[in-house]
Each structure stands twice: as C-alpha cells, then as structure tokens.
Amino acid sequence: GAVVSQHPSRVICKSGTSVKIECRSLDFQATTMFWYRQFPKQSLMLMATSNEGSKATYEQGVEKDKFLINHASLTLSTLTVTSAHPEDSSFYICSGLTITGELFFGEGSRLTVL
Amino acid sequence: DAKTTQPPSMDCAEGRAANLPCNHSTISGNEYVYWYRQIHSQGPQYIIHGLKNNETNEMASLIITEDRKSSTLILPHATLRDTAVYYCIVRVAGGNAGNMLTFGGGTRLMVKP
Numbered sequence: 001g002a003v004v005s006q007h008p009s010r011v012i013c014k015s016g017t018s019v020k021i022e023c024r025s026l027d028f029q030a031t032t033m034f035w036y037r038q039f040p041k042q043s044l045m046l047m048a049t050s051n052e053g054s055k056a057t058y059e060q061g062v063e064k065d066k067f068l069i070n071h072a073s074l075t076l077s078t079l080t081v082t083s084a085h086p087e088d089s090s091f092y093i094c095s096g097l098t099i100t101g102e103l104f105f106g107e108g109s110r111l112t113v114l
Numbered sequence: 115d116a117k118t119t120q121p122p123s124m125d126c127a128e129g130r131a132a133n134l135p136c137n138h139s140t141i142s143g144n145e146y147v148y149w150y151r152q153i154h155s156q157g158p159q160y161i162i163h164g165l166k167n168n169e170t171n172e173m174a175s176l177i178i179t180e181d182r183k184s185s186t187l188i189l190p191h192a193t194l195r196d197t198a199v200y201y202c203i204v205r206v207a208g209g210n211a212g213n214m215l216t217f218g219g220g221t222r223l224m225v226k227p
Contacts, residue, residue, distance in 0.1 A: 001160055034215075043201075044158070044217040093157045095215075103215060105150075105157035 002028045004096045006106035013084055014114055020080045021109045023094035029074035030096030034103070035067075038091040050077045084113045118202045123222040126196075132189040134221050136202030139183040144206055147178060148215070149187045151198040158201065158217075161187065192225045199223070 003026040013019050023033055031052050036044040048069050049057045056069035066088075068080040077096075081088055089112050095105040119137040126132040138147065146165050150158040162169055162176045164185075169176045175188040189196055201220040 004157075006157070036217075043219055044152075044215075046216070091155070095157075102160070104160060108155065108157045110155065 002026075002096070002098055002102070002104040004030075004094065004104050004106040006092075006094055006109050008109060009107060010110045010112075012112045012114065015085050016083055018080055018082045019084055019111060020078055021092055021094075021111075023077045023079070023096070023106050025075045025096040025104075028096065028098050030077075030098070031074060032097040033071060033077040034095045034097070035069060035077075035079050036093040036095070038093060038108075044093060047079075081111065084111070086113045089113045118204060118218050120200070120202050120218060120221045122219060123224065125224050125226055126189075126192045128194060128225055128227050129191055132192040132196065132223060132225070134187040134189075134200050134202075134223065135184065136187070137184045138202070138204045141182050141204050142206075145204045146206070147176065147182075147185045148203045148205060149174070149176065150201045150203065150215075151196075152201065152220070153195075153198040161200075192223075194225050194227065197223060197225045 005024045007022045033050045035047045037047050038044045046059050047062045050069045050071040052071045052074050058064045066082055071077040091108050091110050093108045095103045146163050148163040149161040152158045162171055162174050164176045178185045199220040199222050201217050203215050
C-alpha cells in the first residue's frame with residue numbers, strides 16, 4: 001500500500017509553546033489529507049479535512065485557531081498545535097487520500113505537553 | 115457513513131483462525147466495507163475492503179453476507195503480532211463525499227499463546 005510518513009513520532013513540549021507535526025505522502029499525491037486525534041483507550045476522532053491549496057475544514061468542537069493546518073503541496077500537510085496545554089496531549093494521526101479513493105494512515109505523532 | 119457495531123473484545127489462540135464480526139445493517143448500496151487495524155501506538159493499517167463479494171488477500175479474508183448487513187473478517191492463522199484493535203468501517207469509495215473514515219470503538223483482539 002501507499003506510504004504516509006509523520007514527523008516527529010514523539011514530541012514533548014512545555015505548556016504555552018507551539019508544536020508542528022508534518023504529514024507526508026511518500027509515493028502518491030494526496031489532494032486531501034485528514035487529521036485525527038486519539039486519546040488513550042479511545043477511538044480516532046476526526047479533527048479536520050485538509051485540501052491542497054485551500055483552507056481546512058474543521059469538525060465541530062475543534063478550534064481552527066488552535067490547530068492550524070496547512071496543505072501547501074500535494075505531498076505535505078502540517079498540523080500546528082498553538083499554545084499547547086496539557087489537555088492537548090494526545091496521539092495525532094494523519095491520513096492521505098489516493099487518487100483512487102483509498103486512505104492510508106501515518107504512523108502517528110504522540111504529543112506530550114508538560 | 116453507516117454506523118457499524120462490533121464486539122468490544124475477543125480472544126483467539128495463536129495459530130487458530132480469528133473471526134471478527136461486524137454489523138452494518140444500515141449500509142447503503144454504494145458503501146464499501148473496510149477493515150483497518152491499529153496496533154498499539156501506531157497509525158491504522160489497511161487490511162481489506164469489499165462491496166458485496168467475498169474478498170481475500172495476503173492478510174485476511176472478508177466475508178460479506180448476501181444482504182450486506184454484516185460481515186466477518188477472518189485472520190486464518192492468528193499470530194501474536196495480530197493483537198490489535200480492529201475497526202470495521204463502511205464508506206463510499208472514491209469521489210469526495212464520505213471519504214473520511216468514521217471510526218467506531220472497534221474490536222480489541224488479543225491473540226494468546
């Protein structure tokens with residue numbers, strides 16, 4: 001299957017700082033990428049849909065000013081958690097949509113805010 | 115996307131077949147059944163998908179009932195590395211509508227030696 005890579009896989013930051021997570025489709029072009037968040041022992045929750053060259057669409061309850069999404073190219077989408085707080089600690093996962101409509105997921109990025 | 119119902123957990127002996135059921139009684143005619151699994155602290159991994167015919171690949175088999183209201187994922191010879199949470203999802207394949215995946219609770223499969 002297609003490969004989606006996330007970086008960093010783990011990040012620890014101080015409260016109040018911003019953290020950027022990158023999501024790259026390595027062997028396909030993803031016009032659409034999705035960002036999910038997963039808390040311990042819970043299922044994945046969709047945060048936003050990112051379309052190349054346009055603004056992201058956020059799910060209800062997700063603050064767009066706190067979770068900045070940029071999809072500047074067909075192979076890269078970034079999620080920036082601004083002014084992170086301990087409650088933002090979570091497992092963040094992206095997925096890329098292939099031209100044939102299949103979805104492939106990144107390895108996830110675990111954010112810990114101290 | 116249609117809702118799916120899965121048992122929260124299952125156990126399976128190593129080397130035996132693991133049969134994971136999924137109910138999707140409200141599935142629409144153009145919705146596919148997708149299976150993903152998530153090993154601890156990793157992103158979901160695609161396993162298999164199908165519309166109405168049974169499907170098989172190197173990882174698993176997917177059996178879909180004739181009325182398409184339920185399906186079963188079969189891991190023919192489960193190994194310890196198959197311990198994971200298995201998600202059954204229905205969605206429209208391709209296009210823009212419904213391309214996101216809505217994850218339910220999944221089934222936590224524990225393969226035991």
